[in-house]
Amino acid sequence: MIPFSPPRIDQKVLDEVNAALLSGWITTGPRTKLFEKKITEYCGCKTTVAVNSWTMGMEVFLRWWGIGPGDEVIIPVYTYCASANVVLHTGAKAVMVDISNEDFNISLDKIEAAITSKTKVIMPVDVSGFPCDYDGIYSIVKKHQNSFTPSNEKQKQLGRILIASDAAHSFGAQYHGKRSGSLADITCFSFHAVKNLTTAEGGAVCFNLPEGFNHDQLYKEFVTITLHGQSKDALAKTKKGAWKYDVIAPGYKCNMTDIQAAMGLVELDRYQENLDRREAIFSAYNTAFSEYSWAILPPHINDDKISSHHLYLLRIKDITEDQRDTIIQHIFDKEVSVNVHFQPLPLLTAYKNLGYRMNHYPVAHLKYQTEITLPIYYNLDDDQVQLVIDAVISSVKVVLSE
Numbered sequence: 001m002i003p004f005s006p007p008r009i010d011q012k013v014l015d016e017v018n019a020a021l022l023s024g025w026i027t028t029g030p031r032t033k034l035f036e037k038k039i040t041e042y043c044g045c046k047t048t049v050a051v052n053s054w055t056m057g058m059e060v061f062l063r064w065w066g067i068g069p070g071d072e073v074i075i076p077v078y079t080y081c082a083s084a085n086v087v088l089h090t091g092a093k094a095v096m097v098d099i100s101n102e103d104f105n106i107s108l109d110k111i112e113a114a115i116t117s118k119t120k121v122i123m124p125v126d127v128s129g130f131p132c133d134y135d136g137i138y139s140i141v142k143k144h145q146n147s148f149t150p151s152n153e154k155q156k157q158l159g160r161i162l163i164a165s166d167a168a169h170s171f172g173a174q175y176h177g178k179r180s181g182s183l184a185d186i187t188c189f190s191f192h193a194v195k196n197l198t199t200a201e202g203g204a205v206c207f208n209l210p211e212g213f214n215h216d217q218l219y220k221e222f223v224t225i226t227l228h229g230q231s232k233d234a235l236a237k238t239k240k241g242a243w244k245y246d247v248i249a250p251g252y253k254c255n256m257t258d259i260q261a262a263m264g265l266v267e268l269d270r271y272q273e274n275l276d277r278r279e280a281i282f283s284a285y286n287t288a289f290s291e292y293s294w295a296i297l298p299p300h301i302n303d304d305k306i307s308s309h310h311l312y313l314l315r316i317k318d319i320t321e322d323q324r325d326t327i328i329q330h331i332f333d334k335e336v337s338v339n340v341h342f343q344p345l346p347l348l349t350a351y352k353n354l355g356y357r358m359n360h361y362p363v364a365h366l367k368y369q370t371e372i373t374l375p376i377y378y379n380l381d382d383d384q385v386q387l388v389i390d391a392v393i394s395s396v397k398v399v400l401s402e
Helices: 011-022 030-043 054-064 081-089 108-114 134-143 153-158 215-225 258-269 271-289 321-333 362-369 382-400
Strands: 047-051 072-076 093-097 119-122 162-166 186-190 203-207 312-316 371-374
Touching (some): 011 258, 030 203, 030 258, 047 054, 054 162, 072 081, 203 215, 258 271, 271 312, 312 321, 321 362, 321 371, 362 371
Parallel strands (some): 072 119, 162 186
Antiparallel strands (some): 047 203, 312 371
């Protein structure tokens, strides 16, 4: 069976993790700090805080930014549940909007229609690693700047709706020549086991707020709140006479460990070869499927954008959801693992129970019903790529001929 998305674990990773284990320091320490520094340099943002997951990074940020009951955060309906959950956990309303006809990302028109005086944050999601239209989103935010109602000093200083990029898929993607991590006010990455760059579990929050914000101070504040609100981390307390600490605020516990960072440092050092291999696989799929009228190919590179090629989202023209599911079963029967990204949130029980209804989001629903995600990762060799292609083509042919 060709797996869907295994991590790249080789001797380099094993050696670095082993070195961390034998170093005498395995929680947040020098490797984590180096990883943060290297992410900041790679992405071109102003500072980075490594955390234990995208979910905790974004939720803690929203709370730190003052998001709570009475506020609204605009998110796309076509995303993983974490995008909504972090908003709902704060007590704010997740305002779900439909996606674009051109790709799988949030619709600019739907964003603008959803803005109210309660809107505090827009959270675009770079689905599959293909960047959203950040210039368009900033233009909308600027247009509505005069109606923005801040709730605290940080929001007042910004003076507009904040853009928080859900870049769980898009580490290394580019928009107008700038890398993901520097495209929004803040960006949150995921380093989960299936992501392009993995630390097994983990994430990072990249800050890129406008001039006037002190990013050195922001870093100190955010690191503190991710470690119980404690004024010193464990490593700092080991120094001679430095045992005493304070708790500045009732914080959270979501710091990254040096074991996780050890994996991340290896992956980041060789990340370009990872991106190059993914792009090659993506292009091979596009070349093969472009021969067939039933194939709707996913965008990945244009004049403005370069994807991180995290996922290959193939759509089959004019099929039903049942046909799509049957095609998937045929592909699995040929020993190839595939997936679907995503089930739009109103199809899931938790969000149905909150009153969200799928018929409000026709574009997302149609794309979901016809989408199949194919494997794409560094260790997928050319012979396996051809097996995937053959399995998809033959499975689609069988179902379309029934």
